Amino acid sequence: MTAFHRGGSGEPLLLLHGVTSSWRAWEPLLPLLEQHHDVWAVTMPGHRGGPPLPEGEFSIDVMVDALIAQLDELGIDERPHVVGNSLGGWAALELARRGRARSVVALSPAGAWALPKDLYRLLATFRVGALLAGWAPVRRLAACGLVRRLLLLTLAERADRYTAEDVDVLFDDLAECTVLDPLLSAAAMDTAIAPFDGLPCPIRIAWSGSDRTIPFARYGRPLMEAVPGAELVVLPGVGHVPMVDNPALVAWTILQHTRYEVAS
Template sequence: MTAPVEGLHRYGVGEPLVLLHGASMSWRAWRPVLDELERHHDVIALTMNGHRGGDPWPDGVRVGVPELADSVCARLDALGVERAHVAGNSLGGWVALELVRRGRALSCVALSPAGTWKRPRDLWRLVQVFRLAAELGGLHAVRRAAVRPRWRHVLLRQVMEHGERVPDHDVEGFFDDLAGATMIGPLLAGARPEDALADFDDLPCPVRVAWAEHDHVVPWARYGAPMLRSVRGADFVRLPGCGHVPMWDDPELVARAVLQVTSPA
């Protein structure tokens, strides 16, 4: 089954698996792993509200992670999906964990999820990183340079180890996604230390937190280690050789990390 909608990719057979992208991205971030995941699951890759191709952010609604989770739940309701396996990267990983809290997840795999930090200054650092990325992504000179694989590797080094592996059309889409993420500004402006991921009393389903070894956006020491306390009982693993958005760095490894949880042998 497939849906020719800009903000939704759906294809495959089996139990539903919802894929949630990171901030300033779209469902297209999952392209490298779709074929493998679709052999095992009815894959539903969503573009979240306020991102390019997704629904616009509703007027008068606070821009925050709980509200993003609300919108994903509403989207699943519209698709007739009560519960599903969920996998998310970065901001999408945080939202995926919130779906666990709401009882909507059969299982969860969070890839370098946002949501925790050691100190308030670590949150402010993260806000500045995303603001700088938005500014650089809007420069035409940066887009032109990214056409060349060598420069593509350098320009995408913050988010992945092997930017040169991203095809030309996906690099163009990467920058289009960055420019089209209208909710990022308000999300960053409203970021508060007290809004961190709340601790789980227990986990109602299997949860894996997979951290990229070379994550320059949310490095483990500052952002991953605190999650050990917040998501007690989760399976914590490392993704060797990968950056913050690991799907392009090692698609086979990422697909395996997900399927080991969603479709264990």
Template sequence: MTPIGAPFHRGGSGTPLVIYHGFTGSWRVWKHLFPDLEDEHDVFAPSLLGHAGGTTPEPGDEISIRTIADDAERQLDAQGIDQAHLAGNSLGGWLSLELGRRGRALSVTALSPAGGWNGRRELDRIVRLIRNSAAQAHRAPGISDRLMKQAWARRVGLRAVAERGDRVSYDDALNLLDDARACVIIDAFLDWVVADRPLPPREVDADYPITIGWADRDRMLPFGRYGRPLLENIGPVELVRLPGVGHVPMLDDPALVAHTILTTTRRVDEKRKANVT
């Protein structure tokens, strides 16, 4: 397993790229992408508020996309990062869009981002699914960890987030379980989400490109039920479909995810260089 250690990973050189994990995860989910991304970027991969290795909120603190973004901005400031390419998966995609609105983005690449749903029924479905998944992670941890040694158990146990969980390594599967167990904001954040607060419309046209990459085997947030309403809220974006991958596409195809992110960042960086010369 990759030790959680510090609350973030930073490495590489080039224009800054900040990558955000999904709900109940940590920066470790990105580890297989670091070599490709760090060839071209100064990569900062933090753990989010209330997640494994991240800032621990005080009892009674509001936990919302706003307060998660506030904490993320403090992390950026501490790292000396003003603007950066932003990329994220699920909650991390929602966060990347929010930070873009706050003037932090050179570009945004959001992979199956959370924040949109087609009415109360779809909202209740995803909240119930997350609560059940979190409960399963805490149930009989010793037995769960031993079962994950079996490829068939990883495929079944990771079905909500990976198309081929059997190909996810045992160590990576344990990282996912450990991160879920360490997340302390599950109930507080979901209680806030239940108030039915979808991603608000963008007030003005962004001066940075937004790429939405949607996993075509996403069982957690199927595109028609969660992606379409989100796109209606955020305005013009470039939509790309990610073939053969589940909701956390880094688990199924790290190279595809790295390529998707770099396609956007390269386009922006090349334009910036051309303007300088």
């Protein structure tokens, strides 16, 4: 399993996936984005194929430190356009905070909650999902298109579009993800994303309209309060991992930001 993919030409564009995933989550978008950008899709620290997490107590800052070291080792431009989904969206915002992003598009970014019950719901969702995914019969059931769609509704509205190979990758990525347990164990009310004093670069928050994992009504509002001045758009008909549901819509949402609004 390779730790990154690079292709295309133009201004550098960094793609960051969600928790338990890998760079391959971006495969549906690569042909569209590589027409306009030098695209780097990387597997983040603590995920299958990516660098290991540093030893010791986990925090988002520790993970971002390791991510920056990874980017420097790969020779990626210090200020690329950055796009992230879920945990990758949170990481993208933290890169911007540190001056390491030319612009950011965060797709249903993780990291914000207003009430304890919302945090507990989020933790339960991921723990139950990991438990079910680790049960061998679930993996076999996911080979059936209709069942696959029902099993993976927390990821995508059209999970039946995942191929059998895609499903194998999803389960393999989850099995070898080492960041999930420390991430969930460290989560507390005071570990949510820290508020921004101002926008360090142009930031677009693109929330999936049919997100069942972190729906906007519960998690989007506190996120927007933490990033005042960020642009908000809602992507209709797509789930938490929108790349498989509607690649053209997601690519357009990214390119409109990186090639037109930022340039102007």
